[in-house]
Amino acid sequence: MDVVESFLSAVRSTLATLTHGAIALLIPAAFFIALAILLKRGEAIAAGRRAAHEVRTNLGLYFIDIVLVVPALGVLTVAVATAMRALHLIVVPAEFWLMVGAPLTLLAAVFVGDFVGYWRHRLEHTRWLWPSHAIHHSDTEMTWLTLDRFHPINRVTTTIIDSSALLALGIPAWAAVANGLVRHYYGYFIHADLPWTYGPLSRVFVSPAMHRWHHARELRYAGTNFATVFSIFDQAFGTFRLPGPCDVPLGLEDDTGRGVAGQLAYPFKRWFGPLFSRKPAKAADQP
Numbered sequence: 324m325d326v327v328e329s330f331l332s333a334v335r336s337t338l339a340t341l342t343h344g345a346i347a348l349l350i351p352a353a354f355f356i357a358l359a360i361l362l363k364r365g366e367a368i369a370a371g372r373r374a375a376h377e378v379r380t381n382l383g384l385y386f387i388d389i390v391l392v393v394p395a396l397g398v399l400t401v402a403v404a405t406a407m408r409a410l411h412l413i414v415v416p417a418e419f420w421l422m423v424g425a426p427l428t429l430l431a432a433v434f435v436g437d438f439v440g441y442w443r444h445r446l447e448h449t450r451w452l453w454p455s456h457a458i459h460h461s462d463t464e465m466t467w468l469t470l471d472r473f474h475p476i477n478r479v480t481t482t483i484i485d486s487s488a489l490l491a492l493g494i495p496a497w498a499a500v501a502n503g504l505v506r507h508y509y510g511y512f513i514h515a516d517l518p519w520t521y522g523p524l525s526r527v528f529v530s531p532a533m534h535r536w537h538h539a540r541e542l543r544y545a546g547t548n549f550a551t552v553f554s555i556f557d558q559a560f561g562t563f564r565l566p567g568p569c570d571v572p573l574g575l576e577d578d579t580g581r582g583v584a585g586q587l588a589y590p591f592k593r594w595f596g597p598l599f600s601r602k603p604a605k606a607a608d609q610p
C-alpha cells in the first residue's frame with residue numbers, strides 16, 4: 324500500500340511540475356509569438372512550421388530538464404556550497420556585500436556571472452566538453468526555445484562552474500538567484516529569431532543577431548560571441564563578431580541524433596563510441 328501511495332504521490336508531483344513548467348512558458352511564448360507576428364507578418368506562420376520539429380525536441384528536453392535535471396542540480400548546488408565552506412574557499416565575506424548595497428550587488432552578480440559564463444562557454448567549446456554542448460548548437464531553426472536545448476551534462480558543468488565562482492566571491496543567494504533569472508530570460512531573448520543588432524549599444528550588450536552568429540553552421544562564426552549579457556567580454560578577449568543581422572545557415576554539419584533520445588545519446592557516442600568501434604572515429608566539427 325505504501326509503495327502504491329508513494330508511486331501515486333510521485334506521479335502527482337511530476338504532473339504538478341509539468342503543469343508549472345508549461346505555465347512558465349506561456350508568457351514568454353505569448354511575447355515572442357506577438358513579436359514574430361509584428362516583425363514577420365504573414366511569414367510568421369511559415370517560419371513557425373519550419374521550426375516545429377526543432378521546437379518539439381527543445382520542449383522535450385525542457386520537460387526532462389524540469390522533472391529530472393533541475394532537482395538534481397539543486398542538490399548539486401547545495402553540495403558545492405557545503406564543500407566550498409568546508410574548504411574555506413569563500414574569499415569575500417558576506418559583510419562586504421551588505422556594505423555595497425543591493426543594487427550594486429545585483430549588478431556585480433550579473434557582471435561577474437557573465438564573465439564566468441563567457442569563459443565557461445569557451446571551455447564548452449573545447450574538445451572535452453564540446454560533445455555535451457554540441458546539441459545546443461544543433462538547432463537548425465533557432466527560436467527562443469533553443470535556450471532550453473541543453474544536455475543534462477552541460478547543465479551539470481554550467482552549475483558547478485558558475486555557482487562555485489559566485490560562491491567564492493560570497494555573492495548572496497538572492498543575488499545569485501536574480502543573476503540566474505536575468506541569464507534565463509535574457510537568454511530567451513538572444514535566442515529569438517530577431518534581426519536586431521542594437522547599433523552602438525552592441526558594444527555593451529549581446530544582441531539576438533550577435534548570438535545568432537554564434538549558432539552559425541560555419542565554424543569561423545560559431546567560434547565567436549560567447550557572452551550572454553555583456554558583449555564587452557567578447558570584445559576584450561577578441562571573440563566579438565557582428566557583421567549585421569545573421570542570415571547564414573544555422574546548426575552543425577555533424578549529425579547529433581534525431582529527437583530527444585538521439586540528442587541525449589550523442590555525447591556518450593562521441594566520448595565512448597570509439598572504445599566499442601573498430602573504425603577510427605571521425606573528429607567532430609568543433610567551433
Ligand SMILES: [Zn+2]
Pocket residue numbers: 444447448456460537
Ligand atoms: Zn556555444
Ligand SMILES: [Zn+2]
Pocket residue numbers: 459514534538
Ligand atoms: Zn545559444
